[in-house]
Amino acid sequence: MRQIKKPTIRDVAQEAKVTTSTVSRVLNESTLVKPRTRQKVLDAIERLGYIPSKTARIFKSGKSYILGLVIGQSHISNIMFNAGFQAQFKALTEKAHKEGYNILLITAATADSESYFEVIKNQVADGFIIFSPSQNDTLTAMLEEADIPYVYNMKYSDNPQDRYYVSSDDVEGGYIAGKYLLDLNHKHIRFVVGSVKGGYLPFNADRIRGFQKALKQYGVPFQEEMIVKIPGQMDESYNGIHKLFQTDRPTALMISNEITTVAALNYFFDHGIRVPQDLSVIGFGPSEFFRSLRPNLTNVSYDLAWSSAKLVDLLLQRIEGKPVTPEMPKKPELVIRDSTARYSEAAPKPS
Numbered sequence: 001m002r003q004i005k006k007p008t009i010r011d012v013a014q015e016a017k018v019t020t021s022t023v024s025r026v027l028n029e030s031t032l033v034k035p036r037t038r039q040k041v042l043d044a045i046e047r048l049g050y051i052p053s054k055t056a057r058i059f060k061s062g063k064s065y066i067l068g069l070v071i072g073q074s075h076i077s078n079i080m081f082n083a084g085f086q087a088q089f090k091a092l093t094e095k096a097h098k099e100g101y102n103i104l105l106i107t108a109a110t111a112d113s114e115s116y117f118e119v120i121k122n123q124v125a126d127g128f129i130i131f132s133p134s135q136n137d138t139l140t141a142m143l144e145e146a147d148i149p150y151v152y153n154m155k156y157s158d159n160p161q162d163r164y165y166v167s168s169d170d171v172e173g174g175y176i177a178g179k180y181l182l183d184l185n186h187k188h189i190r191f192v193v194g195s196v197k198g199g200y201l202p203f204n205a206d207r208i209r210g211f212q213k214a215l216k217q218y219g220v221p222f223q224e225e226m227i228v229k230i231p232g233q234m235d236e237s238y239n240g241i242h243k244l245f246q247t248d249r250p251t252a253l254m255i256s257n258e259i260t261t262v263a264a265l266n267y268f269f270d271h272g273i274r275v276p277q278d279l280s281v282i283g284f285g286p287s288e289f290f291r292s293l294r295p296n297l298t299n300v301s302y303d304l305a306w307s308s309a310k311l312v313d314l315l316l317q318r319i320e321g322k323p324v325t326p327e328m329p330k331k332p333e334l335v336i337r338d339s340t341a342r343y344s345e346a347a348p349k350p351s
Helices: 009-016 020-027 035-048 054-061 073-080 083-098 113-121 136-146 170-183 202-217 234-247 258-270 287-291 304-319
Strands: 066-072 102-108 127-130 150-152 189-194 227-230 252-255 280-285 298-301 333-335
Touching (some): 009 035, 020 035, 066 083, 083 102, 083 287, 102 113, 113 136, 127 304, 150 304, 170 252, 170 280, 170 298, 170 333, 189 234, 189 258, 227 234, 234 258, 252 258, 258 280, 280 287, 287 298
Parallel strands (some): 066 102, 189 252, 252 280, 280 298
16 A cells, blocks of 8 residues: 655745745744745645654754653552542643643653652653652652652652642641531541551641541540551452451541542442441542442542642743742532431530
């Protein structure tokens, strides 16, 4: 089968009866080209169906117009099934396209800082959005030393030098969820958070602080067993919920991970635990996802479209060398649906 030859910049120059340098100036939006000549070149491009070389554009501008989204390979399957990631990836892509950039998904062999840095330094992207690093303090130092523009998709560290991220107000999120359950007369509440190497990430620590604030306001003593650490994968989450309910029967759960929330609902269905008749449940994450579950879940809803747009803006500021404008955390909203109900015992009173 005969291949059709793609038109070149020389073909455009011949068609428009100008030099190749004039065509190049038109493609690079130079103000040195007269309007009539510019239109002749644009008409020739349209007639021939000429597509400028992306590689040439990189060499001329020094930019690839690509933003790399970096994820550890061990996390990719888990994240791809995570409703929050899906919503954020969509919002990031839409915002990047509006700014003239594409998103390139990049996987690192592992989630450690050396693996992330190795894959980042060998990419042609102008900047990087980094998901789920296991040691971001070390990674931050490496990226800063190499002068590579980057942002994190959320708060992964309490180190004040790690300021390149956009976050929602997670303390407020934990507070409004805990307060609502307390208002519904619940005292026997458990907060299920994702476990990372036996601990939890800063955004979950903030949510726990908010939960503690609500408990203190209502005069309910905080106990360590109120926090249940469960890894975020589906099977581990299901087994973790099973283990919890073998020894404990809370009247309400707050669950800080979408996959764990689904695993928990599966467990309740399998074991005849009715939501909300036997157990009230509040999730954290994108509201549209929780609306699609059965029952429709009450949830602390975060504005991922807002945070994703701000994240791209922050990365572009860094790429262009502009002063970085700190972004105040945005308060989440409690969306009340069908998974929460009043508990029959006397309610705790705010102090």
